Amino acid sequence: MVTEKALQGIKVLDLTRVLAGPYVSMVLGDLGAEVIKIETPQGGDDSRGYGPFINGESVYFMSLNRNKKSLSLNLKSEEGKEIFLRMVQDADVVLENYRPGTMEKLGLGYEELERVNPKIIYAASSGFGHTGPYSKRAAYDLIVQGMGGIMSLTGEPDGTPTRVGASIGDITSGLFTTIGILSAIHKRGDTGKGQKVDVAMLDCQVAILENAIARYAVDGQSPKATGNRHPSITPFAVFKANNGHIIVAAGNDALWKKWCQAVGREELAEDNRFTTNALRTDNWDELETIMGEVIAHRSVEEWLQHFDQAGIPASPIHNVEQVIKHPQVISREMVVHQQHPVAGEIVMPGIPIKLSKTPGTIDRPAPLLGQHTLEILSGLGFEEAVIEEMRAKGIV
Amino acid sequence: MVTEKALQGIKVLDLTRVLAGPYVSMVLGDLGAEVIKIETPQGGDDSRGYGPFINGESVYFMSLNRNKKSLSLNLKSEEGKEIFLRMVQDADVVLENYRPGTMEKLGLGYEELERVNPKIIYAASSGFGHTGPYSKRAAYDLIVQGMGGIMSLTGEPDGTPTRVGASIGDITSGLFTTIGILSAIHKRGDTGKGQKVDVAMLDCQVAILENAIARYAVDGQSPKATGNRHPSITPFAVFKANNGHIIVAAGNDALWKKWCQAVGREELAEDNRFTTNALRTDNWDELETIMGEVIAHRSVEEWLQHFDQAGIPASPIHNVEQVIKHPQVISREMVVHQQHPVAGEIVMPGIPIKLSKTPGTIDRPAPLLGQHTLEILSGLGFEEAVIEEMRAKGIV
Numbered sequence: 001m002v003t004e005k006a007l008q009g010i011k012v013l014d015l016t017r018v019l020a021g022p023y024v025s026m027v028l029g030d031l032g033a034e035v036i037k038i039e040t041p042q043g044g045d046d047s048r049g050y051g052p053f054i055n056g057e058s059v060y061f062m063s064l065n066r067n068k069k070s071l072s073l074n075l076k077s078e079e080g081k082e083i084f085l086r087m088v089q090d091a092d093v094v095l096e097n098y099r100p101g102t103m104e105k106l107g108l109g110y111e112e113l114e115r116v117n118p119k120i121i122y123a124a125s126s127g128f129g130h131t132g133p134y135s136k137r138a139a140y141d142l143i144v145q146g147m148g149g150i151m152s153l154t155g156e157p158d159g160t161p162t163r164v165g166a167s168i169g170d171i172t173s174g175l176f177t178t179i180g181i182l183s184a185i186h187k188r189g190d191t192g193k194g195q196k197v198d199v200a201m202l203d204c205q206v207a208i209l210e211n212a213i214a215r216y217a218v219d220g221q222s223p224k225a226t227g228n229r230h231p232s233i234t235p236f237a238v239f240k241a242n243n244g245h246i247i248v249a250a251g252n253d254a255l256w257k258k259w260c261q262a263v264g265r266e267e268l269a270e271d272n273r274f275t276t277n278a279l280r281t282d283n284w285d286e287l288e289t290i291m292g293e294v295i296a297h298r299s300v301e302e303w304l305q306h307f308d309q310a311g312i313p314a315s316p317i318h319n320v321e322q323v324i325k326h327p328q329v330i331s332r333e334m335v336v337h338q339q340h341p342v343a344g345e346i347v348m349p350g351i352p353i354k355l356s357k358t359p360g361t362i363d364r365p366a367p368l369l370g371q372h373t374l375e376i377l378s379g380l381g382f383e384e385a386v387i388e389e390m391r392a393k394g395i396v
Numbered sequence: 397m398v399t400e401k402a403l404q405g406i407k408v409l410d411l412t413r414v415l416a417g418p419y420v421s422m423v424l425g426d427l428g429a430e431v432i433k434i435e436t437p438q439g440g441d442d443s444r445g446y447g448p449f450i451n452g453e454s455v456y457f458m459s460l461n462r463n464k465k466s467l468s469l470n471l472k473s474e475e476g477k478e479i480f481l482r483m484v485q486d487a488d489v490v491l492e493n494y495r496p497g498t499m500e501k502l503g504l505g506y507e508e509l510e511r512v513n514p515k516i517i518y519a520a521s522s523g524f525g526h527t528g529p530y531s532k533r534a535a536y537d538l539i540v541q542g543m544g545g546i547m548s549l550t551g552e553p554d555g556t557p558t559r560v561g562a563s564i565g566d567i568t569s570g571l572f573t574t575i576g577i578l579s580a581i582h583k584r585g586d587t588g589k590g591q592k593v594d595v596a597m598l599d600c601q602v603a604i605l606e607n608a609i610a611r612y613a614v615d616g617q618s619p620k621a622t623g624n625r626h627p628s629i630t631p632f633a634v635f636k637a638n639n640g641h642i643i644v645a646a647g648n649d650a651l652w653k654k655w656c657q658a659v660g661r662e663e664l665a666e667d668n669r670f671t672t673n674a675l676r677t678d679n680w681d682e683l684e685t686i687m688g689e690v691i692a693h694r695s696v697e698e699w700l701q702h703f704d705q706a707g708i709p710a711s712p713i714h715n716v717e718q719v720i721k722h723p724q725v726i727s728r729e730m731v732v733h734q735q736h737p738v739a740g741e742i743v744m745p746g747i748p749i750k751l752s753k754t755p756g757t758i759d760r761p762a763p764l765l766g767q768h769t770l771e772i773l774s775g776l777g778f779e780e781a782v783i784e785e786m787r788a789k790g791i792v
Contacts, residue, residue, distance in 0.1 A: 004586075006579040019606070031579050046648075050628055051674055052614045059610035060628070110752075129750065132727035140645045142624075142632050143711040149719040151624075153561025154550065161641060161713045163624045163634070164560045165549025166606045168568075173748075175571035180749040182578035183402040183427050187754050189585060190400075196752035203748035206730040210415070210562045212716050213731065214455035217743035218448045222715035228538075228547075228559045232446055232456070236538050238559070245557060247542045252442070278447055315539040317557045319618035320608050323545040331528035334602040335609065347613035352569075352599035353576040354525065356506075356592035358583050 005032025006358045010185065012093040013038060013084070014068065015075075017045045019141070019167055020125045020201060021097035022064045023174030024181070028093075029067030030351045030360040036376060037065065037367065038084070041072040041394055044369040054343040057366075062340060063348045065366035071377075072370030072396050075106055079395045084108065086380060088116050093181055097125040100135045110196045120194040121184045125177045129200030139201055141169035148205020153212060155225045162225070172208055173201040234280035235259075235287060238317070239295040246300045248291070249313040252277065262310035263294050340365040370396065401428025402754040406581065408489040409434060409480070410464065411471075413441045415537070415563055416521045416597060417493035418460045419570030420577070424489075425463030426747045426756040432772060433461065433763065434480070437468040437790055440765040450739040453762075458736060459744045461762035467773075468766030471502055473791045480504065482776060484512050489577055493521040496531045506592045516590040517580045521573045525596030535597055537565035544601025549608060551621045558621070568604055569597040630676035631655075631683060634713070635691040642696045644687070645709040648673065658706035659690050736761040766792070 010033040014025040022037075022045070029035040039045055050060040074080040085108075088094060094113055096103055103109045103124075110122040124130055127139020145151050145163055155162030180197035188194055206213075212223045215231075223231060230236035233251040240246075250259040253276065260269040268274060268290065273283045280287055295303060300316055307314040318326065324335045324347070334350040351360040373396050377387050390396045406429040410421040418433075418441070425431040435441050446456040470476040481504075484490060490509055492499055499505045499520075506518040520526055523535020541547050541559055551558030576593035584590055602609075608619045611627075619627060626632035629647040636642075646655040649672065656665040664670060664686065669679045676683055691699060696712055703710040714722065720731045720743070730746040747756040769792050773783050786792045 004583075006583040009586075010582075027575060031575075049673075051677075052611060052628075054614060059614055060607045063607040063610040128724055129728050131750075132724045134724035138709045139711075140632065140647065140709060142626060142634075142643050143645050143709055146634075146643045146711045146713040147719070147722070149714050149716050150560070150562055151713050152715040155558060155561070160624065160634070162551060162558060162561075164546070164564070165551070165558075165621055166546055166604050166608070167626075168560070168564060168604065171604050171606070172564075172568065172571065175568065175575065176748050179423060179427075179571065179574050179578065180751060182575065182582065183749070184751060184754075185582060186406075186578065187400075187402040187751075190405075191753075193753065195754065198750040198752070199748060200728060200750075202724060203728050203730050203746070203750075206719060206725055207745045207748040208562050208564065208567050209716065209719070209745060210567070211456045211459045212562070213720055213743055213745055214459040215448060216716045216720065218450060218455055220717075222717045225561055228556065230538060230563075232448075236536065238538075238542075238556070247538050249536045249539050251536065277445075281447075313534045313536060313539055315535075315542045317542040317547050318545055319548040320545050320605065320612045321616075321618045323543070323602060323605070324609055324612065326543070328524055328528045328530035328598060329602055332525050332596060332599050334599050347609055349603045349605060349609055350599070352572050352595060352603040353579070354527075354594040354596075354599075355576060355580060355583075356594070357587075357589065358580075358591065 004358060005360060006355055008032040010034065010093065011091045012036065012095055013087055013091045014095045016095055016097040016125065018047045019064065019170035020173045021095055023171055024123070024125065024177045025068060025095055026064055026066065027174070027178050028181070030362065031353065032358070032360065035068040037068045037070045038073050039070055039369055041074055041370065041396055044070070044072065048369065054346065057340065057343040059346065062343060062346050062366040066338065066348065066362055067364055068367055069372035069376065070367035070370055071373050074395050075108065077395045079390060081107060083380065085116050088113050088120060091117070091120060092185065093121045093123060095123045099138055100126050100130045114194065118193055119188060121181055121188065121197065122194065123177055123181050123197040125173055125199050127201050129203060130198045141167040144169040144201040144205050148202055149209055149212065150205055153223060153225050156227045157224050159225065169201045169205060173199055173204040176204050176207070229284065232281055234277055234284055235291060237288065239292055241295055241298060241300045241303055243299045245317045246295065246303055247315045247317065248307070255312055256280065258310055259312050262306060262312060265294065336362055338362060338365050342368065400754060401756060402751055403427040403429040406430065406489065407487045408432065408491055409483055409487045410491045412491055412493040412521065414443045415460065415566035416569045417491055419567055420519070420521065420573045421464060421491055422460055422462065423570070423574050424577070426758065427749065428754070428756065431464040433464045433466045434469050435466055435765055437470055437766065437792060440466070440468065444765065450742065453736065453739040455742065458739060458742050458762040462734065462744065462758050463760055464763055465768035465772065466763035466766055467769050468792050470791050471504065475786060475791045477503060479776065481512050484509050484516060487513070487516060488581065489517045489519060491519045495534055496520070496522050496526045510590065514589055515584060517577055517584065517593060518590065519573055519577050519593040521569055521595050523597050525599060526594045537563040540565040540597040540601050544598055545605055545608065546601055549619060549621050552623045553620050555621065565597050565601060569595055569600040572600050572603070625680065628677055630673055630680055631687060633684065635688055637691055637694060637696045637699055639695045641713045642691065642699055643711045643713065644703070651708055652676065654706055655708050658702060658708060661690065732758055734758060734761050738764065
């Protein structure tokens with residue numbers, strides 16, 4: 001029995017643009033928070049201009065801004081600031097991803113907002129964070145991927161460092177920011193006080209390096225990219241079947257033995273170059289050659305069926321079309337079709353957090369710029385004529 | 397003034413192994429939750445066996461299990477189950493990453509636990525989720541990276557699909573699970589009832605594809621890997637300077653003009669192949685050649701200084717050593733040195749969520765297997781002799 005969504009009643013004023021910040025407010029909105037996206041009247045979120053477009057609407061923007069209302073508001077104008085500060089009075093969260101210092105310059109830094117509403121949670125997602133020598137610099141996803149080390153671990157050994165093909169610099173920062181906000185909301189339940197949540201994209205890249213830092217500390221060597229195999233669990237790798245690539249993940253001794261049996265090479269299970277994970281990892285070059293020769297003889301589909309029956313984890317490598325047509329992905333409602341008033345039907349990822357009693361829902365498409373300005377300002381008591389006047393002046 | 401940590405008072409019973417689950421409980425523990433890691437007396441968490449080791453202790457395990465206590469407990473024994481169920485009575489969260497169905501087989505599924513404690517939040521992190529045709533299959537990071545599409549977007553166009561060099565299949569799933577838990581805790585404040593949080597690694601891979609699904613929907617073509625450039629923002633790419641790689645992120649018209657001026661090629665700013673982002677993206681091959689020729693003449697360091705003065709975002713590509721020695725990373729306390737009772741000094745990532753009033757802290761190193769068994773069972777009222785007897789029987 002579903003009554004209300006998990007975050008229903010939480011009100012978020014979202015000043016963010018493009019990706020890291022909008023990802024936060026999307027996750028919060030999916031789980032039931034009320035998100036008011038505050039955009040400059042002059043063009044709004046930059047990503048409204050990122051192609052490709054459908055009927056002039058950016059699919060980039062539409063993918064990331066569902067479940068939000070749009071208020072156009074010029075925060076550089078006195079009237080705009082005043083309206084914003086009134087809204088802060090009964091909001092729970094203010095979210096921004098400006099370069100550090102920008103909100104203070106506008107007179108809207110955390111200290112100001114806290115004075116207006118001591119319960120406010122002020123969440124700042126930035127490239128380098130609100131402290132430290134790089135604080136005031138601009139960063140983008142590619143920059144923090146480069147500076148944070150993940151590119152040095154991705155790609156072929158001794159090849160060019162490789163960018164991760166989704167903007168995980170932004171997205172992981174968005175996820176950590178969301179966790180910070182929810183933790184601060186939880187704490188506020190005890191203390192009655194809000195606080196500032198400061199999350200840096202670069203910090204998040206360091207946080208997701210897994211054990212690479214600890215491995216460096218062991219031997220003083222920066223870990224290298226290991227191509228398509230796991231650096232320390234073997235075999236966990238990609239092989240070429242006769243019609244494409246296949247992943248085999250037989251990364252413990254029992255699975256390794258099963259694999260040898262499944263391919264009719266029982267002698268390998270006894271081969272003392274390969275009996276433990278450590279040996280298999282050390283002797284990877286020889287193992288890769290042997291496994292590669294075996295796998296090259298049959299097709300991806302034949303091997304998948306064969307390994308599935310033998311209980312050996314294996315998988316194909318999907319392109320985006322194969323992902324969204326996969327029965328498991330469809331069954332989990334991870335592909336959502338939605339009607340947009342201008343673009344028509346659009347397709348986007350679903351909600352990966354499945355809550356049994358208060359599941360998230362996707363209720364409204366991404367807003368047009370300022371679509372909810374009249375509604376929101378009327379709710380604050382502004383007359384329609386006054387709103388029109390502000391619109392003419394570029395304030396809303 | 398710091399009083400208490402944000403999640404202080406939240407008690408987590410953590411049954412998870414290896415990465416996705418332990419990452420959740422690490423984040424919760426960093427922010428102040430009490431995490432009791434429950435491990436099999438026979439070896440404990442599998443990742444205790446993953447190399448490299450320092451004095452026999454796994455750095456993989458130590459990197460992911462700080463701020464946790466370890467209770468060794470055999471959940472297959474009646475006594476073990478009974479102890480676990482007693483602990484569930486006053487816990488807030490049970491976290492598991494078994495293959496779906498395993499907890500039910502143990503008689504410890506969500507329905508059982510809810511009967512014991514209706515307020516319990518039951519969080520399950522699995523490969524494919526607790527529903528759908530693939531639910532019961534095993535998955536690992538590499539498998540969901542392959543099935544979820546990100547490998548098809550990573551690497552050179554028309555090259556081999558490329559694994560992301562950190563286990564982001566596990567880690568993003570861990571982050572979404574953490575968000576689900578905190579949302580369920582928030583909701584419980586209103587309803588007094590817990591719920592089940594079901595997060596699948598594969599779903600999370602779909603959720604981080606950014607706008608790739610929407611782009612597919614526009615033209616029916618699966619987006620291809622684009623090497624080291626952003627697929628739709630240009631120039632956002634890696635270039636070769638005369639002594640290494642450099643990233644340039646001049647992805648809007650103003651920055652593009654600045655770049656042309658900074659390198660003394662003002663005529664490019666007027667070149668009608670490159671005047672808008674869309675044109676620069678369409679004419680990338682020509683642009684890459686031109687920019688590459690310019691950048692090839694000087695060193696990474698020279699260009700970084702030059703671009704920095706010109707206000708153009710640019711960065712080097714760091715290896716792990718360069719990451720942990722970077723002044724911004726150090727200033728943000730993103731590299732933490734900790735004493736471990738057996739391994740001595742170890743190094744690990746810090747906490748990327750900076751809360752102004754209740755910051756997270758790293759208080760204790762990863763536990764030895766069963767290090768807190770006596771303490772925890774004594775707290776439940778067991779006599780030391782009884783605990784020793786259970787230890788002899790392999791129950792704890």
